Amino acid sequence: MSGSTAVAEARERLLARARSEGLATVAYDRIDSPVGPLWIALGPKGVAGIHFGAEPSEGELRRLVRLYGPGIVPDRRRVGPLARELDQYFEGRRREFDLPVDIAGLSPFHQRVLRALLRVPYGAVTTYQRVARIAGNEKAPRAAGRAVGSNPIPIVVPCHRVIASDGTLGGYGGGLPAKRLLLELERGEAPPGGWPKRA
Amino acid sequence: MREAARTFGELLERHEREIFAYALRLTGSRADAEDLFQDTFLAAFRSWPPPRRDNERAWLYRIATNRAIDGSRRRRATLSLADLRLAAPERDGVTPLDLARAIRRLAPGQRAAFVLRAVEDRPYREIAAVLGCSEEAARTRVSEAMKKVRSSMR
Secondary structure (H helix, E strand, C coil): CCHHHHHHHHHHHHHHHHHHHCCCCCCEEEECCCCCEEEEECCCCCEEEEEEECCCHHHHHHHHHHCCCCEEECCHHHHHHHHHHHHHCCCCCCCCCCCCCCCCCCCCHHHHHHHHCCCCCCCEEEEEHHHHHCCCCCCHHHHHHHHHHHCEEEEEEEEEECCCEEEECCCCCCHHHHHHHHHHHHHHCCCCCCCCCCC | CCCCCCHHHHHHHHHHHHHHHHHHHHHHHHHHHHHHHHHHHHHHCCCCCCCCCCHHHHHHHHHHHHHHHCCCCCCCCCHHHHHHHHHCCCCCCECCCHHHHHHCCCHHHHHHHHHHHHCCCHHHHHHHHHCCCCHHHHHHHHHHHHHHHHHHHC
């Protein structure tokens, strides 16, 4: 048996004990996806965070520690259900996520914006303007844009389905190629001539 | 010095390999090493956060060392080859088995001193911090442990 297997097994038993003592609050793992590596986290009340890249940003980690304390642990087994749903989504076999999202701790407006996003169906697109209206603040599309842009649970909370009102892609935390890929995955193909470039 | 870990996960990912290897060297058996490894990290999690003035690595080593010394664990006589490779690097024609046996014969405090110096090559300043004694006392303990290991391998 190799040393790393021994350490992995020791870690697994350690995590089981930490869980039973209530010391481990959030489980995380790193997965590969068509949009690159993702750092994904599952908390006691649902999906706690998804981050493009193998490590969460400083701000994201601070947010998670503030909400859940330091018990954020690498636990592949516990985060498995989320990894499976994401895999199925990327394979085109899942259109909705069953796991709940935990967006407590965000401002009421931010939460309303993210809930509005959760109502945008698979394959559809909407605009920042419309999201602002659903979130109850029609006159604040920029604020809605910022709230969409700081979505801590991308993909599951489908901020990629929000595009600019002129039909251009707008922005995306995971980069525009990722946004394009997600939209094409859901919609089958890009609009004729591709997604319009911002003028 | 690197910023202190902010989550249990960061602490674990940074140090789990070396703490497991250290636990193997201290206990000489995979089962006991696993217990010591778990006890060490659980104790660290329970007494979170890591002390600010201290190096978190020295803090973990100190917890592991104290746990190994305090615990009246029964050490098992069987050792797998994989455990030994991890536990005792071969040097100077001494087989890992010889070395592991010699280490196991030491008292827990001496064993920690020996492992930290002879196997892990740590400076006396750090050994003293881990053992909670003066640098001079650490030197004495290491030299006594070395003597014992040498004589038991003859």
